[in-house]
Amino acid sequence: MFLSPEPLSLVRLCELTEAAPGPVQRALGELAARHDASSGLELAEIAGGWVLRTQADLGPVCDRLRARPPEERLSPAALETLAVIAYLEPISRPEIARVRGVSAEATVASLLERGMIEEAGRAQEGGAMRYRTTPAFQERFGLKGPGDLPPITHFELSGAEAEAVHQRLRDAGHLSDEVA
Amino acid sequence: MSGTVRVADPLRLPLELDLFEGPLDLLLTLVLREEIELAELPLRDLVAATLDGDEAWDSPTTGELVLLLCSLAELKARRLVGEDDDEDFAPDPDAELVRERLAAQLIAFAPFQRAGVWLRTQDGVEGAVRYRRVPLEAGDPSLTRHAPAELADALARLMVAPPTPSLGHMNRQRVNVGEIVAELRGALRRSGQVSFDEMTNGTDRLAQGMTLIACLELARRGEAQLAQPIPFGDITVRRPSQGRAGA
Secondary structure, three states: OOOOOOOEOHHHHHHHHOOOHHHHHHHHHHHHHHOOOOOOEEEEEEOOEEEEEEOHHHHHHHHHHHOOOHHHOOOHHHHHHHHHHHHHOOEEHHHHHHHHOOOOHHHHHHHHHOOOEEEEEEOOOOOOEEEEEOHHHHHHOOOOOOOOOOOHHHHOOOHHHHHHHHHHHHHOOOOOOOOO | OOOOOEOOOHHHOEEEOOOOEEEHHHHHHHHHOOOOOHHHOOHHHHHHHHHOOOOOEOHHHHHHHHHHHHHHHHHHHHHHOOOOOOOOOOOOHHHHHHHHHHHHHHHHHHHHHHHHHHHHHHOHHHOOOOOOOOOHHHOOHHHHHOOHHHHHHHHHHHOOOOOOOOOOOOOOOOOOHHHHHHHHHHHHHHHOEEEHHHHHOOOOHHHHHHHHHHHHHHHHOOOOEEEOOOOOOOOEEEOOOHHHHOO
8 A cells, every 4th residue: 555556445455465355454454543643644545445645634744745736726616516526427517507507618628637527428329428526536535435425415505594595685686575 | 791881870770679660879868768668678689680780880880889789788687687776667577587596596506515615625635645646667677777888878779870761662663555555466466365354464453454544545546346245354355357457
């Protein structure tokens, strides 16, 4: 794991060590126990595999070491689009635009270029291309796999919050009292 | 846009709409006096009437027209979204529905916006990817076994210009129709008839084509007769009978 440039799945670890899954899982547990919060390293499960990585609180040190340029950061629009794709994948660009309410062409192109999403085929012949998130996305956001996201209901507006949105729209003159 | 470019007053442009008929400046006056309800004026028809006609406007006039239409569109939009202070103004129920839908869409999209904010907190730029990303095969340890002089010698051998490639094998084929005609004449003199397939056996397509041209040339001159009993079959080239030879 120290040498691997990508997360190693349990199957791959078994192949490499020529050991059964049971002993490998026990070894992973021991490794995780050895690298507790006091250690500079931690064992983490991301993108369908295991990695030995620097502790999260030392992340800024890693960033300074690698001198990541600011342009690698994702814009709020890109993060919102990524969230739509991650929760609704596979999803086409027109569907993304319908959910967001604005065109997603440039944002999808940017996410494709960054390797955060990939093409996932068409629903039917001649239909729009659909997109899904990639292992690189899972790695970047520390997800264990494609479905490792908080439930979308966790982010839904409560009744009071939805009413607050309506009230703001009414205050701004965009909604009349009768309709809302 | 075809025709001559005119410099004219766009305000005098005559319009024919369902709600109004007359020059554009009169329409604007009536709209400003609220004698024509802007909310009921279809801007699409107005744009079509002003810009899609046969008139060929110059650039400044066209710009002025577009500006006027944009102002009208903005005014109509303001009235539709209820920014008008006029208490008598009755909001368009369709516009209300659209606004309500937009509000619903805002609420429906809110979870994804929040998920985007959550993703930002998880973003690897902030430190999620904290393990080696260098591919295993990046370095070639075998290079370290060689002395710099050996590597320099290997590089020097690589830098020697290669010999100019030989084009000797690329023979330029020459096929002379005259030679083939002479060959055909000789064969006809000797045996009276020649098989086209036998003549062209083992030759390439260019030679076969030239031989056919030579046969046609001899036939045109009356020095040979061509017979092909089966379509795409062999062609027999015969010396003509004495009576027709000189024809």
